[in-house]
Structures are given as C-alpha cells and as structure tokens.
Amino acid sequence: MKTQQEIINDFPILKVSVNGKRLVYLDNAATxxxxxQxxxxxxxxxxxxxxxxxRGVHYLSELASEEYEEAHRRVAKFINANGMEEIIFTRNTTESLNLLAYSLGLNELKKGDKVVVTRFEHHSNLVPWQQITRKVGAKLEFIEITDDGRLDMESAEKIIDDNTKIVSIVHMSNALGTILPVKEVSKLAKEHGAYMIADGAQSAPHMKIDVKDLGVDFFAFSGHKMLAPMGIGVLFGKQEILENIQPFLYGGDMIKLVTYDEAQWNHLPWKFEAGTPNVSGGIGLKVAVDYLEQVGFDTIHKIESDLTNYAYEKLSELPYIKIYGPEPKYRGAVISFAMEGIHPHDIATLLDEDGVAVRAGHHCAQPLMKLLNTDATTRASFYLYNTREDVDILIESLQKIYKLFS
Ligand SMILES: Cc1ncc(COP(=O)(O)O)c(C=O)c1O
Incomplete structure (x- = not known):
C-alpha cells in the first residue's frame, strides 16, 4: 500500500513553485x-x-487496437459494467451528455414528454436538454434544492411522473460539493418507466462507482478529473439501450457496411465512436484507473473526508467567510465560499500570490449561482495528494487577504 508521501512523489508537477512558493493545488474539481505512471x-x-x-493488419495497428480495447474493458470493470460493449469513449462528460441528448433525446422524446434534471446541474447537463426539449416540444423540469443545499426528494417524487421519459442528474455538484442520492432517484425514474442518466464528472474520481447498484441506464464522466489526460471521457450505457438508439456522430469506424445510399452501424461500442479516437488518452485512462484502484477508494475517501472536514471547520472559524452548500457529511471534497466585501476573483488572484490554486467564478452553473443570490464563489477542491498543510496555507492566506482589505 502506498503512503501519502509516496502518492505525492508520483506527481512531478507538485514540485513546481509559484511566486517562489510551493504549489498548493486546490483546483481538482476543474482538472x-x-x-x-x-x-x-x-x-x-x-x-x-x-x-x-x-484499420491495419500490421503489428503496430494491432497492438494499438488491442491496448485501446483493453482500456474499454478496464473501464467496464472499474464501474461494474457488463463489458466493453457498454463503454463508449468520448472527449469528456460534456460530449457524453450531448451524445445522449441527440441519440436518445432527439429520437425518443415526443411533444409533451418530460425531461427532469435538478437545480444543481453543470451547464453540460442543462444546456443540451434545453436545446433538445425545445426542438421536440418536450418539457424540462427541475428537482428543487433544500435550504441546506441538498436534493429535495419530496420535489423529486412530485416532479418525476408517468410523462417523464428521461431523468438526468448530477451525482456530485461541482459548485456546492453536494452528493446526490442517485440510487433513490433511479428507483423513482424506473417506477415511472423513464431512462436514468447520472453525470459522474465529480463522483467517478472520488468514490467507487457501481452502475448496477446505482440503477442507472447511463453514466458519464471525464478522464481528466481522475488523473487521466484531457480529451478522453466515458459514457456507460446499458447494452440493450445502446443497441436500439441512433448513433450521435456519423462517419468512419462506426459503420459495418456502406453503399452510396445507406449504411449499417458497427457493433458496440464502435457504433458510437466515429473517426480516429484518442488512443493515447484511452491508454492513459486505463493506467489512471489502475492507479486509483491501487491506492483504493477507501484510502482516497479517508484522505478527502479528513481534508474536507478540516477545511470546513477552519473556514467556519473565520466570521467573514460564508460557506455554500451542505454540512460535510453530505458533500464530497469541494468547498465553495465567499469572503465579505471581496470579489471571489480577487480572492483567487491573491491566493495565487501565495501559490494556492483555486477556482473563482460561476463554475459553469450560472442558474445555481443565481438561486444562491450570487454570481460567483471561490472554490477549493481536494484530491488524494492534498494534505492538511495545504489547507493551513489556504487558511493563512485567506486571513492575510482579509486583513489587507479591511
Ligand atoms: C458536474 C460536472 N458535470 C460536467 C462537467 C463537464 O466536464 P468536462 O468539461 O470534462 O466535459 C463538469 C466539469 O467541471 C462537472 O463538474
């Protein structure tokens, strides 16, 4: 088993210095x-x-093909899918969700049908559904948020009904850190015969995902938020559904047979992977998954929950800091906050002077920010290589910034 120091040593970039200070990287929810490795x-x-x-029978092409396929098999095992057929490699979560909006939404929805999302959604799980529901004359409805920043299950029970054809919800909010009860919502969706989709961009990096246990039909996530390179993402889909829906992108590789007049689709998952794929990204993702499982999600959870509790407690001690979202037991390793009298962007810029990388802005969740009566927050997000010392540096720097401004 790796110690945390051994984990830290595996990340060469953490040795970079910023303004003469050690880099404290707390922007893990972004990437x-x-x-x-x-x-x-x-x-x-x-x-x-x-x-x-x-495309080739030569040695290198066969080797690359085998490695790329193996990456699909590895990811299938990682999330307890039935096999490679259920794993589509995309560029990222955004592309995975657009694939569903077009392949599933555009073809399966009719006028009067309902798509249900939540008030937490990242723009990636909101804008595609806005567009598709508008095109087909379907309705888009929202499960509400409770006052303490959790999913309102009473609202879910009211909104998901027999007209609901698709329920698509975020598993963990990137803006508030809230972990949503996907399993319970899946149960509701299934009771009403709806397709169930989860946006796992923020959950897959941090917790063991079992798509069968969650009861989802589709699950989307991004490699770059879980140690893998940028430009590789995943869409899990149940084989029987993927067999029966239209492809999203058309062209090379996704066909079995083409004439000048028509085409037949390739078998899964290639039916949904048109064009030359990101092979090195897929291989990088496989190694990232190996790495995460070698460390183990129990260890990752232990590190992250310690840091989240610690940071929450330290931030709560500062009277001029307002924390958004629920108490730590309902959230992942993300803390969004505001400081009295200082814009979140200024906080992020001043933290950077101390080598602390955080994110400030609307976090691609503008409607949620509006609901919270703000336009931006500062967000610190942790991962397996962060330490309590990183949190201490963040807190000291925030204290300094407040003194400077007041
Ligand atoms: C909850 C959530 N969904 C979707 C996305 C989109 O991910 P990507 O930009 O990798 O497509 C993000 C990215 O921050 C996210 O946090």
Missing part, C-alpha cells in the same frame, strides 16, 4: 494532476505503439 504510459504509446486502430 486533476497526472501521476508519472499516466504520463509514462502516454509517452510510451507514442514511443512504441502509435498507429491508427481497427
């Missing part, structure tokens, strides 16, 4: 850093096996 796997792909996949 995570990459361990050298992942960086080496990408470099090794280009050094030893680069070729286009599924």
């Amino acid at each position: 995570t850093q990459k361990p050298k 992942v960086i080496d796997a990408i470099s090794n792909y280009y050094l030893e096996m680069n070729a286009n996949v599924h």
Whole structure:
C-alpha cells in the first residue's frame, strides 16, 4: 500500500513553485494532476505503439487496437459494467451528455414528454436538454434544492411522473460539493418507466462507482478529473439501450457496411465512436484507473473526508467567510465560499500570490449561482495528494487577504 508521501512523489508537477512558493493545488474539481505512471504510459504509446486502430493488419495497428480495447474493458470493470460493449469513449462528460441528448433525446422524446434534471446541474447537463426539449416540444423540469443545499426528494417524487421519459442528474455538484442520492432517484425514474442518466464528472474520481447498484441506464464522466489526460471521457450505457438508439456522430469506424445510399452501424461500442479516437488518452485512462484502484477508494475517501472536514471547520472559524452548500457529511471534497466585501476573483488572484490554486467564478452553473443570490464563489477542491498543510496555507492566506482589505 502506498503512503501519502509516496502518492505525492508520483506527481512531478507538485514540485513546481509559484511566486517562489510551493504549489498548493486546490483546483481538482476543474482538472486533476497526472501521476508519472499516466504520463509514462502516454509517452510510451507514442514511443512504441502509435498507429491508427481497427484499420491495419500490421503489428503496430494491432497492438494499438488491442491496448485501446483493453482500456474499454478496464473501464467496464472499474464501474461494474457488463463489458466493453457498454463503454463508449468520448472527449469528456460534456460530449457524453450531448451524445445522449441527440441519440436518445432527439429520437425518443415526443411533444409533451418530460425531461427532469435538478437545480444543481453543470451547464453540460442543462444546456443540451434545453436545446433538445425545445426542438421536440418536450418539457424540462427541475428537482428543487433544500435550504441546506441538498436534493429535495419530496420535489423529486412530485416532479418525476408517468410523462417523464428521461431523468438526468448530477451525482456530485461541482459548485456546492453536494452528493446526490442517485440510487433513490433511479428507483423513482424506473417506477415511472423513464431512462436514468447520472453525470459522474465529480463522483467517478472520488468514490467507487457501481452502475448496477446505482440503477442507472447511463453514466458519464471525464478522464481528466481522475488523473487521466484531457480529451478522453466515458459514457456507460446499458447494452440493450445502446443497441436500439441512433448513433450521435456519423462517419468512419462506426459503420459495418456502406453503399452510396445507406449504411449499417458497427457493433458496440464502435457504433458510437466515429473517426480516429484518442488512443493515447484511452491508454492513459486505463493506467489512471489502475492507479486509483491501487491506492483504493477507501484510502482516497479517508484522505478527502479528513481534508474536507478540516477545511470546513477552519473556514467556519473565520466570521467573514460564508460557506455554500451542505454540512460535510453530505458533500464530497469541494468547498465553495465567499469572503465579505471581496470579489471571489480577487480572492483567487491573491491566493495565487501565495501559490494556492483555486477556482473563482460561476463554475459553469450560472442558474445555481443565481438561486444562491450570487454570481460567483471561490472554490477549493481536494484530491488524494492534498494534505492538511495545504489547507493551513489556504487558511493563512485567506486571513492575510482579509486583513489587507479591511
Ligand atoms: C458536474 C460536472 N458535470 C460536467 C462537467 C463537464 O466536464 P468536462 O468539461 O470534462 O466535459 C463538469 C466539469 O467541471 C462537472 O463538474
């Protein structure tokens, strides 16, 4: 088992200094850093096996194809899917959700049907559904948030009904950190015969995902938020549904047979992977998944919940800080906050002077910010290589900033 110091040593970028200070990277909800195992796997792909996949019989093409397929099998196992057929590689969560909006939404929804999302959604799980429901004349409805920043299950029970064809909810809010009860909502969706989708961009990096236990039909996530490179994402879909819906993108690789007049689709998952894919990204994702499982989600949870509780407690002691979202037991490793009298962007800029990287803004959740009566927050988000010392540096820097401004 790796110690936390051994984990930290695996991330070369953490040795970078910023303004002469040690980098304290607390912007993990935006993207995570990459361990050298992942960086080496990408470099090794280009050094030893680069070729286009599924197109050649030569040695390199066969090797690259096998590695790329193996990456699908590895991800299937990671989230307890039935096999490679249920794992589509995309660019990111956004593309996975757009794929569903077009392939499932555009073809399966009719006038008067309902799509249900929540008030927490990232724009990626909101804007595609706004567009598609408008196109087909369906309604888009929202499950409400409780006053303490959790999903309102009474509202879910009211809103999900027999007209609901698709329920698509975020698993963990990137803006508030709230973990949503996907399993309970899946149960409601199934009682009414609706498709169930979860946006796992913020959950897959931090907790063991079992798509069967969650009861979802689809689950979307991004590699870059879980140690893998940018440009590789995943859409899990149940095989029987994927077999029966239209592809999203058309072109090379996704076909079995083409004439000048028509085309037949390739078998899964390639039916949904048109064009030359991100092979090195897929291989990088496989190694990232290996890394996460080697460390273990129990260990990751232990590190993150300690840091979240610690940071929450320390921030709560500062009377000029307002924390958004629920108490720590209902949230993941994300804390959004505001400081009296100072704009979140200014806080982030001043924290950067102390080497602390955080995010400020609307976090791609503008409607949620409006609901919270603000336009932006500052957000610190943790991952397995963060320490209590990182939190202490954040807090000291915030104290300094407040003194400076008051
Ligand atoms: C909850 C949630 N959903 C979707 C996304 C979109 O992810 P990506 O930009 O990788 O497509 C994000 C990114 O921050 C997110 O936090």
